Amino acid sequence: MSPAQRLATYFHVHLISDSTGETLNAITKAVCARFDNVLPIEHIYPLIRSPRQLERVLKEVDSAPGVVVHTIVDREMRVGLEEGCRRLECPCIAALDPMTAAFGRYLGASLTTRVGVQHALDNDYFNRIEALNYAIGHDDGQGGQDLEAADVILVGVSRTSKTPTSIYLAHRGVRAANVPLVPGAPLPAKLFAATRPMIVGLLVSPDRLIQIRRNRLLSLNETRESTYVDIDAVREETVRARRLFEAQGWPVIDVTRRSVEETAAAIINLLNTRTASGAVEALE
Incomplete structure (x- = not known):
């Protein structure tokens, strides 16, 4: 065997x-x-x-x-x-x-x-609870009026692990909002106006994205074909997302071969680097 x-x-x-x-x-x-x-x-x-x-x-x-x-x-x-x-x-x-x-x-x-x-009920514990409440209230573009309160905003097309990554970050005390890129729908103006949060773009390869989306549709007993899993449409979504991230100068993480934990660790590393750079600039 x-x-x-x-x-x-x-x-x-x-x-x-x-x-x-x-x-x-x-x-x-x-x-x-x-x-x-x-x-x-x-x-x-x-x-x-x-x-x-x-x-x-x-x-x-x-x-x-x-x-x-x-x-x-x-x-x-x-x-x-x-x-x-x-x-x-x-x-x-x-x-x-x-x-x-x-x-x-x-x-x-x-x-x-x-x-x-x-597990003492210290400030870290309450910060994690607040971060979790924030992530739930600002999932998938909800609560967009309060994006400035986030530590990080995740932006990506559908099924790029934005929600589980936001929840994982919350357990680490990081306030994470996530905003979906929906074809034909404008992004909220407050996303581009936000100055405090770090905005991170999430990308995934088209082939992997189609696989994930098909599995999602099967779990919903949905068998009809649509642009949601059409290879040309998905490639166009991915290209548009990449162009947006480059135009805005947002850091990008390719989640194709990353677990949620690995993606969250990369984001925390970006946040720590940003904080350290800010501290150096303040000293100068």
Whole structure:
């Protein structure tokens, strides 16, 4: 049987956290993505902060043995978890320990023992909530009257990942609006009048764009042909978009082979470069 035909390997992974478990979930997905045909069956146990809760978790592990990954801070709870995993003969991994140790050696700083400290309701948390509300309210050209409040405005033809990129940026605290390029429809005047936000053009190859659009139409049970997926019309859309971006001097990101995360990272890098340049100009 060839590798492409191999059946996926399923395994249980138990994610135990004294906070929300979001960190563990992200780490596990990133690690599992490095393996072909490996699919984790995730069991998530957030806010585990007492021996009684830990006892319940270990019973769950016993009923579905697998890898145990945790971010437990409390020393006694960690010992209890590790001993329980040894008894059940399940690997127990403290996900953040290697990085924490390396940071500690470099900084010469002591560790905090407060649980859930990474999710404190600080200014960053509220900034992310505000950014998320802004992205939702300014999706696909909505709320165009308030574009000046954005950190970044994404402009592109239909299906260039404008919405998911805006939402991802919001989770990083970046206020992102997005404006679609619709054939025959004028762009809002306030887009060209905006001075505070950075405007970024998103492009994708015509072939890839048609593929994405066809999949979208199929998901809507729409089988009729239209200019939406016509190769000549799509190429014209792409050419017009590129010309617009060049004429306005907007930075352009080709998202053809980029994930949403990679596109967002590129945008954040552009924002950071712009901020750094502004700081240098201010000093001069």
